[in-house]
Amino acid sequence: MAFDVSAVVGPQGWVTSEELLIRVSPRTVGSWVAAGKLVRLRPGVLALPSAAQQWRTRLAAALEGREAVASHGTALALWGLAAHPSGPVHVSVGTSMSARGSAGMVVHRAPAIWAERRRVDGLAVTSVERSVVDSWPRPAGLDRTAVRAAAITAVRDRHCSPRDLLTELARRPRLGDRTELSRLATLLADGCRSELEIWGCLQVLRAPGMPPFVQQRRVTVAGRTFVLDAGYDDVLLAVEMDGAAWHGSRTQREADIARDALLATIGWQTLRFGYARMTRSPDACRREILAARQARLRLFAADRVR
Known part of the structure; x- marks a missing residue:
């Protein structure tokens, strides 16, 4: 009996091995993987090749069945504050969990990550302020300008406050380039809401x-x-x-x-x-x-x- 791979996998474009084996035999799954009709996103999770190219699909697969959250540049993209960079998705897990990733996924270990989770479109994600701070020293495919823009937009659109950014920053005394981010958060607290206003404030109004x-x-x-x-x-x-x-x-x-x-x-x-x-x-x-x-x-x- 011939199966339509897409119909078996379902509308999400990805499926766990456990769910798939309820529908078809292990031999069929093996033949689909060998023929390139399915790809393994991580152990126990498979996807259609077209779906595997989409970062949201890779993220959903990365979070499936584990206490993990979208983080860093992936979190900023999920919040709608930055375009997702090409390359792997970034997720974070607790410090007691394995940080083993895959070709399409980078796993970070961080304290209290699950207890502080938020949800966007049904997916677990770090808070906006933590997403900005995490991305600051190592933008994970985003340049510093994009992370600055994300911070400014987050405050302007009230996703978080300057105080939230400063509080999160205070929890990270060893963060790289923290002085620059602290200065940005302070300018946002003063009322700046764009790079132009920051420039005008520093170079013109406060000169x-x-x-x-x-x-x-x-x-x-x-x-x-x-x-x-x-x-x-x-x-x-x-x-x-x-x-x-x-x-x-x-x-x-x-x-x-x-x-x-x-x-x-x-x-x-x-x-x-x-x-x-x-x-x-x-x-x-x-x-x-x-x-x-x-x-x-x-x-x-x-x-x-x-």
Whole structure:
């Protein structure tokens, strides 16, 4: 009797040997493996060749029947914070368990890994903050820029807080390059929500000679609340840093104009700096902010005299 391999394996594209042997004989399984119709993902787990190329399939197979969680770059991908890199999936197990992996799977040993598990799409995974910290010193196929972006997105989209990142980091005193990650988490705690805002904060707003400002300043007008990238309360001056990807669209530009006009009705002036200008000409940006602030100081002083 001829069997359809795909139908026997099922819609997931992978199956345990135990389940498969209920459906077909050991001889049939052996012939399918020999013919390349099935591949072994790990001892006791087989998959269709097409499914074995998909990282989610390899991950589900790696987690099957064991106290293991997706971790490192694989966890970031499962959380939707990074693209999964080519190569093996990464999972973590407890310190008392074997770290034996396979060609398509890397196994890490870590304390308290199972007790702290989360779930995404039914799969066990490390917390977002642990996923970021685990990936930081050895990105496992991701470059450092991708891990930074994952951390920023995680905080911006409220998957975790800067405090969560700092707490997880405190548990890892020997983490490689921990100073850089601590600095990033601190900037996120201050209110930065993009690489442009981090650059602008460090190179422009906090540069020597620049006046103090309120980061992520909330302003309510006409029943609507806006969050300014930076606000100089003494002169009602707002500074906005516009990323090319978001603020480059016509719809968003029109929304920015309407927002600035509404803020102007209660006295706020808005300065906007695009990505190219902020990163290429920080000196000019600082001079413009200082000039606008001085002009506003004179204006406010004149109003008080009247």
